[in-house]
Amino acid sequence: MRLSGRFSLSLAAAVMILSGCKEAPPLPKVGELLVKIGHAAPLTGIQAHIGKDNENGVRLAIEEANAAGIVIGGQKIRFQLLSEDDQADPKTGTIVAHKLTDAEINGMIGHLNSGTTIPASRVYHDAGIPQISPSATNPKYTRQGFKSAFRTMANDEQQGKLLGEFATGQLAAKRIAIIDDRTAYGQGLADEFEKSAKANGAIIVAREFTTDKSTDFRAILTAIKGKQPDVLFFGGMDPQGGPLMRQIKSLGITAIFLGGDGIYTPEFIKLAGDAAEGAYGSLPGVPLEKMPSGIAFRDKYKARYNRDIQLYAPFCYDAVNIMIEAMKRADSVKPERYLPELAKTDYDGVTTRIMFDEKGDLKGGAITLYQVRNGKWEVAETLAGTPTESSSTTTLAVDDRG
Amino acid sequence: MDIFLQQLINGLVLGSIYALVALGYTMVYGILGLINFAHGEVVMIGAMVALAAIHALTGTALPGPIIVLMGLLIAIPACMLLGYGIERVAYRPLRHAPRLAPLITAIGVSIILQNIAMIIWGRQYISFPPLLPTDAYTVAGASITLLQIFIFLLAVAIMAGLIFLVKRTRLGRAMRATAQNPEVAGLMGVNVNAVISTTFIIGSALAAVAGLMVGAYYGLAHYYMGFLLGLKAFSAAVLGGIGNIGGAVLGGLLLGVIESLGAGYIGPLTGGFLGSHYQDVFAFFVLILVLVFRPSGLLGERVVDRA
Numbered sequence: 020m021r022l023s024g025r026f027s028l029s030l031a032a033a034v035m036i037l038s039g040c041k042e043a044p045p046l047p048k049v050g051e052l053l054v055k056i057g058h059a060a061p062l063t064g065i066q067a068h069i070g071k072d073n074e075n076g077v078r079l080a081i082e083e084a085n086a087a088g089i090v091i092g093g094q095k096i097r098f099q100l101l102s103e104d105d106q107a108d109p110k111t112g113t114i115v116a117h118k119l120t121d122a123e124i125n126g127m128i129g130h131l132n133s134g135t136t137i138p139a140s141r142v143y144h145d146a147g148i149p150q151i152s153p154s155a156t157n158p159k160y161t162r163q164g165f166k167s168a169f170r171t172m173a174n175d176e177q178q179g180k181l182l183g184e185f186a187t188g189q190l191a192a193k194r195i196a197i198i199d200d201r202t203a204y205g206q207g208l209a210d211e212f213e214k215s216a217k218a219n220g221a222i223i224v225a226r227e228f229t230t231d232k233s234t235d236f237r238a239i240l241t242a243i244k245g246k247q248p249d250v251l252f253f254g255g256m257d258p259q260g261g262p263l264m265r266q267i268k269s270l271g272i273t274a275i276f277l278g279g280d281g282i283y284t285p286e287f288i289k290l291a292g293d294a295a296e297g298a299y300g301s302l303p304g305v306p307l308e309k310m311p312s313g314i315a316f317r318d319k320y321k322a323r324y325n326r327d328i329q330l331y332a333p334f335c336y337d338a339v340n341i342m343i344e345a346m347k348r349a350d351s352v353k354p355e356r357y358l359p360e361l362a363k364t365d366y367d368g369v370t371t372r373i374m375f376d377e378k379g380d381l382k383g384g385a386i387t388l389y390q391v392r393n394g395k396w397e398v399a400e401t402l403a404g405t406p407t408e409s410s411s412t413t414t415l416a417v418d419d420r421g
Numbered sequence: 422m423d424i425f426l427q428q429l430i431n432g433l434v435l436g437s438i439y440a441l442v443a444l445g446y447t448m449v450y451g452i453l454g455l456i457n458f459a460h461g462e463v464v465m466i467g468a469m470v471a472l473a474a475i476h477a478l479t480g481t482a483l484p485g486p487i488i489v490l491m492g493l494l495i496a497i498p499a500c501m502l503l504g505y506g507i508e509r510v511a512y513r514p515l516r517h518a519p520r521l522a523p524l525i526t527a528i529g530v531s532i533i534l535q536n537i538a539m540i541i542w543g544r545q546y547i548s549f550p551p552l553l554p555t556d557a558y559t560v561a562g563a564s565i566t567l568l569q570i571f572i573f574l575l576a577v578a579i580m581a582g583l584i585f586l587v588k589r590t591r592l593g594r595a596m597r598a599t600a601q602n603p604e605v606a607g608l609m610g611v612n613v614n615a616v617i618s619t620t621f622i623i624g625s626a627l628a629a630v631a632g633l634m635v636g637a638y639y640g641l642a643h644y645y646m647g648f649l650l651g652l653k654a655f656s657a658a659v660l661g662g663i664g665n666i667g668g669a670v671l672g673g674l675l676l677g678v679i680e681s682l683g684a685g686y687i688g689p690l691t692g693g694f695l696g697s698h699y700q701d702v703f704a705f706f707v708l709i710l711v712l713v714f715r716p717s718g719l720l721g722e723r724v725v726d727r728a
Contacts, residue, residue: 063544065643234639234646237431238684238700245424258546265640270427271557271564290641292551 052094054352056081056339057124057148059115059139060131061107065258068286069330070131073153074102076335077128079323084343092350098343105135107231116142124148125352126342128335133157133175133204140168149358151342153334156280156303157207161378167358169375171334171341171368173303173384175204178279179211181386181402182301186212186250187219189400190275196225196248198239198263200255205231208279209254216252224248229259236263240270248274256281261290268294275299283389283396284330295391299399304370306387306398307333316369337368427563428685429678434569434638436677437576441631442654443661443669444583445624451664452600452620454520458527459507461651462534463500463625467632468642469538471496472547485552489637496629504625505618513614531647538644546641553637572634579627580670586623587666596620600664649701656708662721671719680704 058077060070081098089096101122103115112135119127120142127143127150130136136155143150144165151169152160158176161168186192195216199209213223224246227239236259243251251267251274253260260282267276276298283300291298307313307328316336320328341364342357349357366373374382390399442464449457471492478488511526557564587593598606599616607613635650636642653676661672683703687695711719 065544065546067545234641234643235435235700237435238428238681241424241427241431241681242685242689244427261546261548262639262641265555269555269557269564269566269569271559290546290548292548292640293555 050095051097052091052352054096054098054346055101055122055124056098056342057119057122057127057129058100058102058335059105059112059119059127059129059135060102062102062104064106066107066131066256069256069284070104070107072329072332073129073131073335074100075320075324076153076328076332077102077339079320079332080336080339080343082323084339089343089347091346091352096346096352105130105132105139107132107135109134109138112136112139113142115139120146120148125346125354126357127151128153128338128342130155131331132202133160133207134202136160137163137203140165143167147354147358149342149345149354149361151338151361153338154280154331155204157203158211159203159207161380165379166362169361169379171338171370171373171381172280172331173381173386175208175211175279177384178301178303178386179208179213180215182208182252182277182279182388183212183215183217183221184219185388185400185402186216186252186277187221190250190277192216192221192248192250192275194224194246194248195221195250195252196227196243196246196274197223197252197254198227198229198236198243199253200231200233200259201228202231202255204279204281205254205256207254208281209252212252212254229255231255231259233259234262236266237270240266240272243274244270244272250275250277253278253282257284257287257290261287261295264291264298265294280330285327285396286329288391288394288396293394295394298391299388300391300396301386301388302330303381303384303386304334305385305401306389308398309387309401310370311367311372312369333369337366337370337373340368341366341373424685425682426561428681430563430565430569432678432681433674434572434677435681436657436674437573438631438634438638438673439650439654439657439677440580440670440673441576441627441634442650443658443673444580444666445628446655446658447661447663447666447669448596448620448624450658451666452596452617453512453516455512455523456527456655457507457512457621457624458524458651458655459511459530459534460624460628461647461654462531462538463503463507463628463647464632464635464650465538465642465644465647466503466534467496467500467625467629468636468646469542469547469632469644470499471629471633472549472636472642473542475550475552476547479550479552488552489633493630493633496633497626500625500629500632501622504621504628508618508621513617531651535644535647542644544644546643549636549640549642568637572638575630576634579630583623583627584666592616592619653704656705659718660708660711662718665718665720668718668720675719676704676708679707683707 060073062070078100081100084098105112105115116139127148131154133155136152137160144167149167153171156175158174197209199205225243260278278300280302283302288295316333345357345361346352349360376382387401388399389396445460474495475488475492507530511530512523515523554567557566595611595616598611599613603613657672657676658669661668680700684700687699
């Protein structure tokens with residue numbers, strides 16, 4: 020019967036359209052291979068602005084790879100982003116890690132915080148999934164003997180050491196007070212900083228703690244004030260750093276404020292207001308303007324998302340690209356096949372020339388110090404770790420505020 | 422010595438905010454025998470509404486302090502309305518129900534308000550724009566800001582006004598009568614429902630002021646800020662003797678000072694074994710000590726359980 024034949028055909032078409040509507044990610048076309056890239060960061064909560072920034076960096080790289088039409092193992096590849104919210108909570112971090120490995124991701128970008136990355140890294144390792152964290156800087160992450168763990172940013176051992184040298188050298192600090200937020204990141208960075216500052220002859224006059232949810236630091240700061248430090252170092256993120264800075268100023272503490280990458284955000288200046296002036300923050304890597312293709316990336320990001328980069332987006336973008344490059348070299352998207360290639364990475368990324376040491380840490384790794392001047396973060400100084408060609412020291416005079 | 426003075430100033434400013442919030446708890450408890458656990462959330466809504474208004478006005482030609490004042494004038498009626506609404510919806514229908522029922526609705530209202538705030542204002546910290554002068558004055562080695570002086574004086578003035586209201590006015594007499602015995606007060610011509618509503622409205626207005634104070638003092642507000650603040654203020658009310666207005670003021674100030682001094686001195690006193698992050702523990706530890714020796718609080722009288 021001609022009619023029923025046409026009817027069944029249109030029915031099939033209707034079903035196809037309906038099922039097409041229900042399926043959120045685009046189905047791979049015939050001959051295309053779907054490759055899932057996992058990502059996890061705090062997408063809600065007080066660090067959501069940084070987490071979203073990471074996700075945007077990953078998505079940008081994936082969209083470009085899809086547009087480029089990459090062919091691996093004779094098959095056209097379609098990359099798909101599976102992004103999860105780990106709430107910056109170690110427990111939730113492992114839950115989403117299991118969720119992602121159950122979804123059979125081919126590779127993992129994340130997590131954002133050291134506190135989530137370290138416990139989650141075991142899950143990826145056990146599932147044999149290569150993991151690149153763009154921003155977890157606690158040394159422990161790559162010290163667990165996991166062949167699957169990499170990072171595209173200098174770790175806190177490198178960062179804390181250079182910050183300690185900066186405090187005792189350029190800032191000429193003799194008496195130093197340290198506050199940390201007791202997270203894996205904050206405490207780890209503060210410990211490395213303390214070690215380095217002590218080794219360079221400074222006296223640690225106070226070592227105080229807070230939490231990553233506190234807003235009142237006046238009691239701690241008053242105790243610190245009595246000890247008259249030259250430099251106050253904070254290991255933590257911007258939601259605490261901002262109010263901390265305000266309270267430092269309102270208590271009339273004149274010590275120079277120095278922090279790690281956690282406070283180098285526009286949000287820090289917003290939360291601290293006028294009090295932010297003169298604060299130092301650091302970020303592993305060279306400044307965006309000095310990155311091999313930093314300006315181009317900044318413009319690309321702005322054009323795609325109509326907002327400015329918060330913090331780690333370029334590191335996420337690079338992480339995705341070196342993963343894809345490793346897949347290309349191995350000519351396979353299978354984790355066990357391209358993992359050895361990932362370890363051999365030598366890639367000119369947006370942030371720097373990326374090579375890993377035997378632990379999965381970034382080789383070299385410069386640190387840049389920024390200072391808030393006229394309500395904006397401006398480059399104060401780049402401290403080279405191990406000199407590579409791209410990270411030549413660009414020394415701007417650090418104003419002497421004794 | 423300047424550390425002691427500084428910690429004392431910190432403590433008094435913090436304590437005066439606690440006291441304002443504690444008054445809201447204690448007034449409601451005094452009249453209804455009910456612990457209004459949603460009160461911390463009213464403070465949070467007050468801070469959020471004020472900040473939203475302030476953000477909307479920032480950038481206009483108005484001077485900073487006027488903008489903050491307008492934020493306050495918008496937040497106070499908003500919180501009054503909210504307080505009235507909470508009483509009308511969550512507590513009045515349960516007035517003769519067993520005591521546990523309104524306690525549960527109080528927690529329910531608290532969760533609902535938190536989530537509404539989260540939906541409206543998001544999960545991020547909302548910053549307080551730099552509208553107020555931040556210069557610090559140095560007095561005998563301790564620094565104090567104009568804002569701190571203002572917070573303290575405003576809180577003291579409001580508390581004095583409230584005590585006057587309760588002790589010396591017609592409304593105050595009606596409130597005290599309702600607290601003693603609602604039925605008899607009703608028979609004497611007191612409109613009990615109106616008195617109870619007014620109590621909630623006054624408490625919520627104080628909460629709005631406290632909310633803005635917290636926002637301005639710390640420079641930020643957050644949908645979850647009411648929880649710990651409410652808990653501390655409730656503790657302050659219990660410390661002073663819940664139901665007693667003078668007690669709430671004393672308890673609030675005491676708790677603030679204990680917290681500051683405790684956090685400042687616990688480190689040196691224990692040789693670094695316990696650090697200043699024991700701040701919150703310290704406050705609650707003192708609360709437990711007081712309750713062991715004076716179960717009805719510092720100024721509370723032994724009340725015979727109402728039949």
